[in-house]
Amino acid sequence: MFGALYRIKMDEEENEEKENLLETDTTTIRPPAKRNNQILRLLFIIGVSLNTLFGILGIFTFASFLNSGKSSYENGFDTDLEPAREKIDLIVKTFTGGVELDDAGNFYTDDGGHEYVGPPGPEVDEAWETLLGLNLDLDEDEVVLKGSTFQWPESGNYFTGIDVYHSLHCLNRLRQAIYPEYYTRIFNHPSDPSRKNHIETLDHCINHIRQAIQCHADLTPMEWRLDGNKIILKTNTQHTCRNFEQINGWALSKRTKFEDIHSWRNGSLQIVD
Numbered sequence: 001m002f003g004a005l006y007r008i009k010m011d012e013e014e015n016e017e018k019e020n021l022l023e024t025d026t027t028t029i030r031p032p033a034k035r036n037n038q039i040l041r042l043l044f045i046i047g048v049s050l051n052t053l054f055g056i057l058g059i060f061t062f063a064s065f066l067n068s069g070k071s072s073y074e075n076g077f078d079t080d081l082e083p084a085r086e087k088i089d090l091i092v093k094t095f096t097g098g099v100e101l102d103d104a105g106n107f108y109t110d111d112g113g114h115e116y117v118g119p120p121g122p123e124v125d126e127a128w129e130t131l132l133g134l135n136l137d138l139d140e141d142e143v144v145l146k147g148s149t150f151q152w153p154e155s156g157n158y159f160t161g162i163d164v165y166h167s168l169h170c171l172n173r174l175r176q177a178i179y180p181e182y183y184t185r186i187f188n189h190p191s192d193p194s195r196k197n198h199i200e201t202l203d204h205c206i207n208h209i210r211q212a213i214q215c216h217a218d219l220t221p222m223e224w225r226l227d228g229n230k231i232i233l234k235t236n237t238q239h240t241c242r243n244f245e246q247i248n249g250w251a252l253s254k255r256t257k258f259e260d261i262h263s264w265r266n267g268s269l270q271i272v273d
């Protein structure tokens, strides 16, 4: 019994001792507790940082999502001339001018686009002229192009244009090159560096049109049909296009009025394209 009591006392003493030990322990263990605090603080900082990082990433993703909605074939890209972007409209067009085979087995092309081809003359030149807005003048209220393009000394207007016209101009040059004896006024211009050596100009034009075609990468499927033993490409398929007529209408209203530009008229400034 005593033994048991004693043992209890011993146990109490031991417990006290343990408590004491614990107390001393807690005092001596303080550095690890501090370490725990530091770890918590570190975790908190990491948490806040990650939240901030994902928050910022979220904002960027959302912004690019909004942007991707805005920046498209239909709405225009950042690289498109800004005032022209408002004029974009998509239109489904059936291409014309394809090769057909008649009942007698002769090839012919449909009538579409006939005004842009054939023997040279004032009519065909006129047809191409209506496609060539080429040079546009825009003022400071319409667009900010400061430093990126030339400004006329007389008006301060930006001398600009849209690349579809450069490509069309180049295609027209290639067409004219088929008839050099008719277009001597184009190709025999020693004073104009862009027309002095027409081979150089044409090489430049071939590469420009090549890149424009590749850039726009029309994904309309090619369709073939069998006629006798000939597998003929149907080119009169439907393509989704930017409405050129609408863009051209706007661009022609912004066409550079060269008649008002004295420094160009008197030959002190020359255009090289």
Ligand SMILES: *[C@@H]1O[C@H](CO)[C@@H](O)[C@H](O)[C@H]1NC(C)=O
Pocket (backbone or CB within 6 Å): 262, 263, 264, 266, 267, 268
């Ligand atoms: C051409 O016109 C511009 C602008 O009026 C003038 O500054 C320049 O001196 C003229 N140059 C010649 C060769 O007449």
